[in-house]
Amino acid sequence: MNATPEGKTKQRFLALDLLRFLAVLLMVQGHVFREVLTQDVRGETWFRWHEYIHGFTAPIFLFASGLAFGLTTFRGWDKHLSWGETLRKRFERYFLLLVIAYWVQLPQLSLGSVLASSDARMARILKVDALHNIGITLLVAELLVITLRKPRRYTWVLGALAVLAVAIAPALAQLNLENVPRALAGFIQRSGPDSHFRSYFPLAPFSAFLLSGIVTAYFLFDERTRSFKLKAGPWLLGLGVLTYFAGEWLTQAIDLETVYGPHNYWVVGPFFFFVRIGVVWAVLGALATLTQLLPRLLENPVGRTVQVLGQETLVIYVSHLFLLYGSPLNKALARQYKYSLSVAESTLCFLAVLGATGLLAWVWHQAKTRQPRAFDLARWSMTALLVFLFFWRS
Structure with missing residues (x-):
């Protein structure tokens, strides 16, 4: 980092912070509207576009997580090859991520309540969501760094795994998992209305967005400057646009149901993956180009706040789940206002949730950066208390 002029370092990483902020902003807004907005307006044209646009939220969020992982990994590659502080923190992070992923789905903070759960409740507790996918995928990605040891070889393997995840997703979606434990079934396929498990983010195809983020980081990372390559934004924007239209053209030109049989195009369709990853690349490319043209764009109080919130998207993500869907410690906001608010009221509700979670993320960031030892002690103490x-x- 010291070899890179400060302005360039900020400029290149701003694009990632902006991408992550955009992802969490769309995620919070989408979740709030889907839970509290009155049913009367859901048939209107604008809401159909709302749902289509929010279909890209999760890919952006997952891709950004992979991109952040890739940039930090390639920048400090040698530190990831043997046991030390870097690996310890990485494995600690993924362990806590998986703990949080299941904790937010507990009905009560009690082992007894889990053991006494009905089949339906246990399915909700073991539901596979975005955090589960991120935790498992990045854990595997970290283990592959240790195993493969060479950045180029590592990138090729991850790229192959991403292609595999996209290619086999339609086939996995048709498997009968009735005899597979629900704790594992959710990682294999997305659940249907009659499934004995619940899952929104199975590893195939959604881990491919994370892996694509890591692969993208390899091609964008400049070893000399320790940051994004200069002028990468326009190239990435162009690649994204071409990939998007290629996905749309392939969708019209080739009927994959003749290969895979009937499958949900919007969830596991390989060509729709091209559409979505094309949009993600284009958005990142546009943001990278913008920060290149306006290097001082975020050098103001609002901009710095956006950057901090972009760095703490996990805090916002988890805390908004607690507020909206409830947790062992609080009631669900969604239950109180389920399908009962107008567009204006839903917007105010979204701003309130974003404000509360954003404030928490800001405090979290300040504590983590200014008092790291005290922060770690408090974090682990709270974790131990909850356990x-x-x-x-019970």
Whole structure:
């Protein structure tokens, strides 16, 4: 980092911060509207476009997580090859991520309540969501760094895994998983209305967005400047646009149901993956170009806040789940206002949730950066307390 002029370092990483901020902004807004907006307006044209646009939110969020992982990994590659502080923190992060992923789905902070759960409730507890996908995929990606040891070889393997995840997703979606434990079934396919498990983000195809982010980081990373390559934005924007139209053209030109049989195009369709990853690349390319043209774009209080929130998207993501869907410690906001608010009221609700979670993310960031040791102590102490209460209240 020291070899890179400060302005260039900020400029190149701003695009990633903006991408992550955009993803979490769309995610919070989409979740709030889907839970509280009155049913009366859901048939209107604008809401159909709303749902289409928000179909790109999860790909952006997953891709950005992979891109951030890739940039930090390639920048400090040698530190990931043997056990040390870097690997310890990485494995600690993924362990906590998976703990949080399941914790937010607990009905109560009690082991007894879990053991006494009905089949339907247990399916909700073991539901596979975005955090589960991120935790497992990045854990595997970190283990492959240790195994493969060479950045180029590593990137080729991850690229192949991404292609495999996209290619086999329609076939996996048709498997009968009735005899597969629900804790594993959700990682294999997305659940249907009659499934004994629940899953929104199976590894295939959604891990491919994370892996694509890591692969993209390899091609964008400049070893000399320790940051994004200069002028990468326009190239990435062009690649994204071409990939998007290629996906749309392939969708019209080739009927994949003759290969895979009937499948949900919008979830596991390989050509729709091209459409979505094309949009993600184009958005990142546009943001990278914007920050290149306007290097001082975020050098103001609002801009710095956006950058901080972009760096703490996980905090916003988890805390908005607690507020909206409830947790063992609080009631669900969605239950209180389920399908009952107008567009204006839903917008105010979204701004309130974003404001509360954004404030928490800001405080979290300040504590983490200014008092890292105290922050780690407090974080682990709170984790230990929650684990104790979970077993003690059983």
